[in-house]
Amino acid sequence: MELYILMGIATVLWGSFGVVEKIATTKADTTVPPNMVVLQMVLVENAFWLAIMPGCAVYLLWQNPAWHPHLAVLGWGGLTMFALVASIVFYLRALAVAEASWVIGLTAASSIVTQVLGFVVHESLSGLRLVATLVAVLGALLLSFEKQDGLSRRQQLQCLGNVLLATIFGGALFISDKAGVNLSSPIELSFSVGVWGVLIWLVVFFMARRYLGPGFHPFRGPVARYASYAAVMQGVGNLAYIIAMALAAASYIVPMTLSLDQIVVVLMSRFLLKEKIKAQRVLGIFLIVAGAMGIQAAGLS
Numbered sequence: 001m002e003l004y005i006l007m008g009i010a011t012v013l014w015g016s017f018g019v020v021e022k023i024a025t026t027k028a029d030t031t032v033p034p035n036m037v038v039l040q041m042v043l044v045e046n047a048f049w050l051a052i053m054p055g056c057a058v059y060l061l062w063q064n065p066a067w068h069p070h071l072a073v074l075g076w077g078g079l080t081m082f083a084l085v086a087s088i089v090f091y092l093r094a095l096a097v098a099e100a101s102w103v104i105g106l107t108a109a110s111s112i113v114t115q116v117l118g119f120v121v122h123e124s125l126s127g128l129r130l131v132a133t134l135v136a137v138l139g140a141l142l143l144s145f146e147k148q149d150g151l152s153r154r155q156q157l158q159c160l161g162n163v164l165l166a167t168i169f170g171g172a173l174f175i176s177d178k179a180g181v182n183l184s185s186p187i188e189l190s191f192s193v194g195v196w197g198v199l200i201w202l203v204v205f206f207m208a209r210r211y212l213g214p215g216f217h218p219f220r221g222p223v224a225r226y227a228s229y230a231a232v233m234q235g236v237g238n239l240a241y242i243i244a245m246a247l248a249a250a251s252y253i254v255p256m257t258l259s260l261d262q263i264v265v266v267l268m269s270r271f272l273l274k275e276k277i278k279a280q281r282v283l284g285i286f287l288i289v290a291g292a293m294g295i296q297a298a299g300l301s
Contacts, residue, residue, distance in 0.1 A: 006244040011257050013237030015264025017230040019272060021092065022100040024226035032212070038092045039208045042085065043218035044227040046201055048235065053194025056187050069192065076180035077192025080173060084193075085200055087169035094162040097155065098148050101269035101277060105285040106163045108262065108292060109140040113171020128294060136291025140167075143284030149276070262289050 021041070028037040060067045087110075094103045112133055144163075148156050180189040209216045218224060241257065262285050269275040 003244055003247045006240045006247070007257060009240040010237045010244060011260040012264055013233040013240070014257065015261035016268055017233040017237070018095070018104045018265060019100050019268040020226055020230040020233065022095050022269075022273060024223050024230065025092070025096040027222035027226055029221075034093070034096055036208060036212060037096065037223055038089055039204055040218055040221075040223055041092055041227040042088055043201065043204055043208065044224050045088065045231040045234075046085070046197060047218075048231070049194045049197030049201060053191060053198050056191035056194060059187055060191060069195075070184060070188070073180055073184045073188055074192045074195065076176050076183065077189060077194075078196045079176040080180060080189070080193045081196035081200060083169045083173040083176060084197075087166045087173060089166075090162045090169065091166035094159050094166065097151065098159045098163075099269065099275045100273055101266050101275055101285070102143065102146065102148065102281060103159075103163055104265050105262065105281065105288060106140060106143050107167050107170060108285070108288045109136055110167045110170035110174070112136050112140065112291075113168050117172060117175045132291045132294025134291070135294060136288050139284045139287025139289075139291060142287065143281060146278065146280050146284070 024041060025037060028034075087107075091103065091107055144160055148159065151159065177189070180192065205218065208218065219228070266277055266282070266285065270277050
């Protein structure tokens with residue numbers, strides 16, 4: 001029973017936070033440029049690095065007083081953080097103008113990128129992985145050709161470009177994570193990512209402050225409120241997922257949460273955001289999720 005509760009929490013929260021992010025983009029002051037709204041959401045959702053980085057350093061020094069950061073791990077940590085921030089920025093730019101279920105469904109295809117870049121961490125592309133990747137590609141293509149209501153052809157192409165970049169950086173993120181963990185521990189990689197996270201957070205903060213004036217505060221206003229809700233939902237969902245992984249096999253946990261959270265996205269987009277869910281979108285998301293589940297199964301076999 002505990003396992004199902006944890007999986008349910010992870011599934012609902014993972015499927016919900018993207019919809020809440022979409023709501024956040026609709027709460028912005030119309031006088032504020034869209035790019036500034038994206039930067040504010042990036043600041044709010046990545047503020048946890050301000051606490052994680054020193055926390056990891058304290059833990060590592062407590063475990064080994066002679067510990068010191070390793071240059072190679074810091075390098076992979078930098079690539080991870082760059083990919084993370086880039087994927088979030090392009091994802092939020094797309095989410096601000098397109099329907100949530102379409103954007104979130106397409107970015108689920110990041111597993112395709114992970115497979116293509118697998119050679120970086122010396123992973124081979126097996127027959128099952130190749131077939132599953134092709135299924136996910138087919139789903140992504142089907143979804144990408146769906147016409148978005150209210151967008152011109154040029155606007156949709158720009159939005160699709162943002163989704164594509166978010167998906168590419170999202171897939172690359174997992175590769176740099178894996179490469180960093182191969183060199184050290186997850187805690188040291190988290191510290192290394194956090195170092196860059198703090199630096200990038202400060203740069204983005206001063207960029208936004210310079211543009212919007214000294215009165216700018218990233219944690220004020222309705223955008224910050226909904227973005228913080230999304231960040232908490234994602235964090236609690238991740239925690240529930242990690243605990244669930246300790247109770248059952250990854251081959252069971254990952255495919256279940258991966259498929260069910262897309263169902264939550266579609267349902268919440270339909271009833272909260274009043275999106276029209278077309279059959280083409282449902283089929284595209286189904287193929288992407290099926291492909292990602294096949295990739296996961298091939299990796300565990």
